[in-house]
Amino acid sequence: MKKDKVSSRRDFINKGVRLTLGLTVVGTGAMALSRRSGGEEYVWQIDPFKCTQCGRCATECVMAESAVKCVHAYDLCGYCDLCGGYFKPGAKLQTGAENQLCPTAAIQRKFIEEPYFEYIIDEELCIGCAKCVKGCSAFGNGSLILQIRHDRCKNCNQCAIATACPSNAISRVAANKPYIIKGHFTNEKEG
């Protein structure tokens, strides 16, 4: 009688373990399938309309080199000679390093045709400090913006920059629309 009781307890444990394993396998499979079929995934992104260019994106990211980079909305840019995002306020309009606003010289200025100049961001040099973004917002039309680059971002469970952001400009957005780019004369968000 006692032997039967021990045997049934062992069976119970065996069945429980098998059930748990089964549920784990089924659950993992279902999760993998849902991801493959485009289920809701989210990534961190900066809303350029809320960003106040505080400089914390350069210092708070857990990556050695911040995943936040300056992005240029070319359709919005005025291609100005006197670019507030490129030149230091009060500087001479010459491309010498002493006149450049970017602390790492990550913006390249290229003459297109009179009177247009193109400004190209070198992401390898950009540290996401937002100095150019501030200059462009203040004196230009805000075509330079900060964005989290998803080829660099580790998509941490809790983004360190989002925690430090004083204007709550960083939040999770749908992974199929991972960027918030300014455009035209409106503040309508584009994917």
Add this chain to the structure above:
Amino acid sequence: MKKRGLTIVVLVIVLVIITVIVVDFLNNRPDRRSANPYALKVEHLKDVDPELISHKETRNLSLGSLKGSALVYAEGKLFVVGDSTLVIMGTDGSEPKQFEIFPGPLSLLVQEQGIFVGYKRYVVQYDHEMKLVKQWADLGDRAVITNLAGNGEKVYVADAGNRKVTIYSQEGDVLGDFEGKSESEAGHGFIVPSANFDLVVNDFGELWVVNPGKHAMENYSDDGRMRGFWENASFDIDGFLGCCNPARITVMEDGSFITSEKGLVRIKIYDQSGQLLSVVASPDLFKEEGKAPDVSCDEKGVVYALDFDRNVIRIFEPKADE
């Protein structure tokens, strides 16, 4: 004895942990955070030689709950539009009269022939009793009408979205348009990177249009042929900086220009050749990185500025010794 020592050690550890948490919490308060090492410094651009300042601020007129979007001085009165209202009042804010108009006005022109209110894509014409005369044709999806000017015969509509000026008759018929292009190198065309694109007709009937991307003032014949221009792109006080300045302009009786700038907000006076004459209001009087106030002036040289950031009309009178 052993137990007592252990208790003391645990208490010290707990105390250290609490101290670290409290110090960290206090240091992370928004007002205690370290300064931005990458801050953009523009303070030095705000310094204006006091000798250059020709006006002093003497009065503010509150607009109350009305969110003003355009201001005009005409016929000895101030005309202001905003929300779905046009307000006509004395220059001291007295006897304000309110009239309901279509919602969303952005610009305003007051002439003998009527009152013209600009919306994003069309113009609405009223008579002086504020009765609707006509809603003019829609300029299309791309249109962003920023300002209006008129010479008594034609109305010029600055369209930032299409980067052109559309010419209308007083009855609202389209007579033509121009994009500021000419055969000379100077006539590149209007460069309008944002919704800041102003124009004005002075007392001599001359049409002047701002080319904001070139920091230029361009003079056109009444059918849109360029006759002359001046430009000054510079960080210095006598120039215009950024992509879109001067954002707003008006003219004085003698043909001098009053310019209003965004970003580093300041109001200045230039002669017809582009020589800086004086500064009406220096940047320290305005919000940092603010919007360019809409400006108008009367026969005595008093400048009325609609400050969008504070939603008040700010009145700048010439200094007594000017």
